[in-house]
Amino acid sequence: MxxxxxxxxxxxxxxxxxxKKNSMVNIPPDFTSFPGKSEAFIPYFxxxxxxxxxxxxxxxLVLTIAHPAPLGYPADPMNAAFIPMPDWYFLFMxxxxxxxxxxxxYVVLGVMGIPGLAFGALLLAPFLDTGKERRFYRRPIAxxxxxxxxxxxxxxxxxxxxxxxxxxxxxxxxxxxxVREEKAREAYEKGQPAPSAVKRAKPVAIVAEDDPAYGLIKxxxxxxxxxxxxxxxxxxxLRGIGDQFSLEELHDVVTNGNGxxxxxxxxxxxxxxxxxxxxxxxxxxxxx
Amino acid sequence: xxxxxxxxxxxxxDITPMWRDVADHEVPEHVNPAxxxxxxxxxxxxxxxxxxxxxxxxxxxxxxYYVPDIINAYASVDYLQHKVAFGGIxxxxxxxxxxxxxxxxxxxxxxxxxxxxxxxxxxMNWVVGMLIFFIxxxxxxxxxxxxxxxKAYFATKVTLQIAESVPYLGPYIKELLNxxxxxxxxTLTRFFAIHVFFLPGALLALLAAHFFMIRKQGISGPL
Ligand code: HEM
Numbered sequence: 111m112x113x114x115x116x117x118x119x120x121x122x123x124x125x126x127x128x129x130k131k132n133s134m135v136n137i138p139p140d141f142t143s144f145p146g147k148s149e150a151f152i153p154y155f156x157x158x159x160x161x162x163x164x165x166x167x168x169x170x171l172v173l174t175i176a177h178p179a180p181l182g183y184p185a186d187p188m189n190a191a192f193i194p195m196p197d198w199y200f201l202f203m204x205x206x207x208x209x210x211x212x213x214x215x216y217v218v219l220g221v222m223g224i225p226g227l228a229f230g231a232l233l234l235a236p237f238l239d240t241g242k243e244r245r246f247y248r249r250p251i252a253x254x255x256x257x258x259x260x261x262x263x264x265x266x267x268x269x270x271x272x273x274x275x276x277x278x279x280x281x282x283x284x285x286x287x288x289v290r291e292e293k294a295r296e297a298y299e300k301g302q303p304a305p306s307a308v309k310r311a312k313p314v315a316i317v318a319e320d321d322p323a324y325g326l327i328k329x330x331x332x333x334x335x336x337x338x339x340x341x342x343x344x345x346x347x348l349r350g351i352g353d354q355f356s357l358e359e360l361h362d363v364v365t366n367g368n369g370x371x372x373x374x375x376x377x378x379x380x381x382x383x384x385x386x387x388x389x390x391x392x393x394x395x396x397x398x
Numbered sequence: 399x400x401x402x403x404x405x406x407x408x409x410x411x412d413i414t415p416m417w418r419d420v421a422d423h424e425v426p427e428h429v430n431p432a433x434x435x436x437x438x439x440x441x442x443x444x445x446x447x448x449x450x451x452x453x454x455x456x457x458x459x460x461x462x463y464y465v466p467d468i469i470n471a472y473a474s475v476d477y478l479q480h481k482v483a484f485g486g487i488x489x490x491x492x493x494x495x496x497x498x499x500x501x502x503x504x505x506x507x508x509x510x511x512x513x514x515x516x517x518x519x520x521x522m523n524w525v526v527g528m529l530i531f532f533i534x535x536x537x538x539x540x541x542x543x544x545x546x547x548x549k550a551y552f553a554t555k556v557t558l559q560i561a562e563s564v565p566y567l568g569p570y571i572k573e574l575l576n577x578x579x580x581x582x583x584x585t586l587t588r589f590f591a592i593h594v595f596f597l598p599g600a601l602l603a604l605l606a607a608h609f610f611m612i613r614k615q616g617i618s619g620p621l
Pocket of ligand 1: 439440441442443444446447448450503506507509510515516520523524525526527528529530531605608612616617618
């Protein structure tokens with residue numbers, strides 16, 4: 111046999127495989143060094159733990175049913191009024207960055223200095239606090255630093271939250287998920303289906319394509335508003351424009367222009383502009 | 399019959415030593431709340447793990463409906479929340495669980511800190527624990543963007559602005575997370591990948607190291 115039980119070999123293999131024979135017998139760590147009544151993890155302790163776990167789970171499920179996860183309105187990058195808020199456990203850092211000596215010119219101190227020091231010290235705690243003493247009241251420096259950081263975190267979080275509530279009150283806004291919930295409840299009480307916040311961009315059809323006014327549009331407007339009248343790169347679509355503007359408003363925009371939109375009062379006759387405005391006002395989204 | 403199956407496998411793979419390693423150990427009196435009620439502080443690690451399991455399971459169910467692109471992300475969450483049977487509960491579990499797991503982890507960290515359990519020979523386990531802590535915060539941060547509502551969008555924008563103000567590395571970190579100049583389609587897919595693959599992978603590896611070390615060293619002795 112190629113690798114028999116030759117005791118001179120350094121490594122002894124099991125059978126004719128390459129599995130090394132384990133010289134260490136697996137004996138679980140001895141707990142007799144601890145005083146008192148120890149208990150087998152499996153099954154006795156695990157069973158008790160599981161019972162506590164079940165109670166926790168039921169409590170948790172009750173919470174999830176009583177308080178659905180919040181959902182606001184779809185992200186709209188153009189929404190300038192929205193008050194940004196991180197999740198609660200980041201508030202202490204968010205608030206920290208609002209103080210003068212850790213923001214602006216000193217922002218390095220706010221994003222790196224203080225959090226770096228705090229989390230660095232926490233990460234390396236075993237190497238900073240190397241004494242043998244384990245009881246917290248015999249480790250006054252470590253314990254008081256920890257308590258101090260805890261108190262500051264709670265304080266910063268509270269200030270941040272109060273400030274947010276204040277901002278909401280001042281600007282008279284309600285968080286979107288609450289607005290949504292209220293609208294859904296109203297609809298429910300009226301027996302209507304819940305309003306959907308999802309905007310499906312259904313293509314709006316062009317209405318009255320055989321109207322002679324469409325010819326005028328082709329000649330005068332498509333260069334900018336695109337041949338499919340969907341607009342693009344800062345130029346609004348003309349499809350469905352009748353839903354946004356009244357006949358008079360359309361008449362005015364085409365006659366006098368608006369911003370980058372040129373005035374047509376010199377290029378077209380009033381009758382033609384009338385025709386165009388009437389045609390535009392017919393551009394409404396088909397009823398669903 | 400189970401005995402038979404166990405023996406059949408054991409004959410071939412010799413799993414008894416493994417089983418002993420994993421499960422066969424004693425729980426000493428000073429950490430057992432049945433003996434000393436104050437020992438409940440030693441349960442926070444187990445509870446953190448329990449909630450972590452809930453997070454992983456509920457997250458797996460969420461990805462059955464969630465679509466990580468800017469046009470459909472919100473709509474898919476909305477659909478899950480309002481149309482799918484029990485979808486609201488699964489989402490609420492993941493949402494509130496994310497906060498609860500942070501709370502539990504916090505309490506666990508404080509227990510370990512105030513009982514001085516991070517001291518020799520458990521230094522490495524404390525460091526691994528802190529890395530888990532950062533991973534958890536990362537999971538919270540990246541998960542926050544995924545519903546793609548205004549709250550998600552603007553909070554992420556601010557976060558990335560803050561990341562950008564880190565000296566030297568800031569702009570690179572920002573671009574890496576952003577996947578471009580703006581918070582947009584790329585940002586969402588990146589945050590999704592980080593939230594669902596990168597960080598959970600790292601978390602599982604670190605948890606394995608954490609538990610391995612606890613079993614190897616045993617729980618710290620009474621004070
Ligand atoms: C997902 C997160 C975590 C899980 C699931 C977890 C789980 C556990 C469990 C089950 C124990 C056994 C004792 C107990 O339950 O108290 C333990 C012990 C320990 N944990 Fe964690 N932990 C996590 C995060 C952390 C963090 C953030 C730290 C600190 C930075 C940490 C440091 C330690 C240390 C040093 C021990 C050994 C304590 C002793 O022997 O008394 N863990 N962990």
